[in-house]
Amino acid sequence: MTVTHSNRATRSYDEADLSSRDFWLSTAAEREKTFAVLRAERPVSWHRPVDDMLIEDPNDQGFWAVVRHADLIEVTKRPDDFLSGEGIVMESIPQVFLDALQGFIAMDPPRHTKIRRLLSSAFTPKQMALMKDQIQANAKRAVDDLTHTGEVDGEVDFVQECAALLPMYNICDMLGVPEELRRKVAYEAQFAGGFKDPELIGDQEPLSRLLEATTYLREVATDLVAQRRAHPGDDLITSLVQAEVDGESLSDDDIISFFGLLTVAGNDTTRQSTSHAMKALTEFPEQRAWLMEDFEGRIQGAVEEMVRWATPIMTFRRTAARDCELNGQQITQGDKVIMFYASANWDTDVFDQPERFDLSRSPNPHVSFGGGGIHHCLGNQLARQQLAALWRELLQRLPDIEVSGDTVYGYSSFFHTINHLPVRFTPES
Amino acid sequence: MRIVLDESKCSSLGICESVAPNFFEIGDSGALNLLNPTPPEEVRALMEEAVASCPTLALSIEG
Numbered sequence: 001m002t003v004t005h006s007n008r009a010t011r012s013y014d015e016a017d018l019s020s021r022d023f024w025l026s027t028a029a030e031r032e033k034t035f036a037v038l039r040a041e042r043p044v045s046w047h048r049p050v051d052d053m054l055i056e057d058p059n060d061q062g063f064w065a066v067v068r069h070a071d072l073i074e075v076t077k078r079p080d081d082f083l084s085g086e087g088i089v090m091e092s093i094p095q096v097f098l099d100a101l102q103g104f105i106a107m108d109p110p111r112h113t114k115i116r117r118l119l120s121s122a123f124t125p126k127q128m129a130l131m132k133d134q135i136q137a138n139a140k141r142a143v144d145d146l147t148h149t150g151e152v153d154g155e156v157d158f159v160q161e162c163a164a165l166l167p168m169y170n171i172c173d174m175l176g177v178p179e180e181l182r183r184k185v186a187y188e189a190q191f192a193g194g195f196k197d198p199e200l201i202g203d204q205e206p207l208s209r210l211l212e213a214t215t216y217l218r219e220v221a222t223d224l225v226a227q228r229r230a231h232p233g234d235d236l237i238t239s240l241v242q243a244e245v246d247g248e249s250l251s252d253d254d255i256i257s258f259f260g261l262l263t264v265a266g267n268d269t270t271r272q273s274t275s276h277a278m279k280a281l282t283e284f285p286e287q288r289a290w291l292m293e294d295f296e297g298r299i300q301g302a303v304e305e306m307v308r309w310a311t312p313i314m315t316f317r318r319t320a321a322r323d324c325e326l327n328g329q330q331i332t333q334g335d336k337v338i339m340f341y342a343s344a345n346w347d348t349d350v351f352d353q354p355e356r357f358d359l360s361r362s363p364n365p366h367v368s369f370g371g372g373g374i375h376h377c378l379g380n381q382l383a384r385q386q387l388a389a390l391w392r393e394l395l396q397r398l399p400d401i402e403v404s405g406d407t408v409y410g411y412s413s414f415f416h417t418i419n420h421l422p423v424r425f426t427p428e429s
Numbered sequence: 430m431r432i433v434l435d436e437s438k439c440s441s442l443g444i445c446e447s448v449a450p451n452f453f454e455i456g457d458s459g460a461l462n463l464l465n466p467t468p469p470e471e472v473r474a475l476m477e478e479a480v481a482s483c484p485t486l487a488l489s490i491e492g
Contacts, residue, residue, distance in 0.1 A: 077486070113440065117459040120441035124455035372484030374440050381447065
């Protein structure tokens, strides 16, 4: 939007801090203290722009924070009022990245509807059931990787040697990414959510590093699309180049952009859920014991609680399409509206004792896959299956695996990142 | 009882299918097919669960 609304420029900022680097570098438990106050007293509040923006945006005067479960669901279900097409993260992002990397997640109807339907056919329950054996085999492979590394020095980084590998195998299998490119693809995909993280970025300039990552992912995707047009395979890229709805097919750009979305959203979410769950299973041993008493009967519900607990994506942004109201607040056209998923997942109006990691929690209407609505996580079934498959493999083969050192968190206001999580276990005999 | 699908709202997530696979199916084209739009009364609870599971409110029950 190019119109500057004067009331946005003069609106006063809430005293609670959701914008500083320190806030996002602290822990989920620390952030929850702030969310709890806002949920109770000021459920829709106006805040200054977040620190460490990618670009200077003179029109960015701040954002509305939506922290209650019910309000988050309402924003999600009003896609005519709250748009995704101007960006989905807190930071202002140049349009070129939105187009290149975010695919249909950063689109609005009617274009979103058409593209989403074409892609949905690859993620249906039936398709996921067909992939079940492959997902279990990839879980076995990820645990093999972990145990082989563990034989060398006893303590292993769970994130790098297990949690990051499982989604990488599955997403790359689906997309048909050749084995030799997979680690690099998964590595480059991290910059989309990790452009603030000093460990990842080092002394590079975030915007140019993000551009480099984007360019790499687009090159891989461009090659894949060309190859599958010439030599169809049985992967998702082949289905997408062949897909047609009402006589219309997807453009190469649509497919390449979707490739970017899937490598980012597919790798960095399940990795975080798995890592946070590993940590929680160590901290709540009685929950782990309860799960193991009847693993097959309990894992499905347990996965829901793991995903609530992890809240792998902490924020999504919308932009107000027009002046409208939200829980008593007057929102102005062009305002950024940020939904805080960790806060909604801790809302005591909905969750009894949310600070308890309770694998038997039922019902568990967490919003980690979204609050419903047209952008609800396309990969939710894939994520659920992957988590169940991994814990089936891991907890049965390495029954004493536990976190053995300090958790190293990343710096992001988007992904709830764990960069390193040391674990130890008795090697298989 | 009749299941009504609003195609303009459906985004083919298939959550209804995961709840009641004998009644809902995402076809190869990505469109949702109602396998039995007039299910028998004894599955009302299941149909209500499937309809309630839809994040985009594309399903409803008439009658």
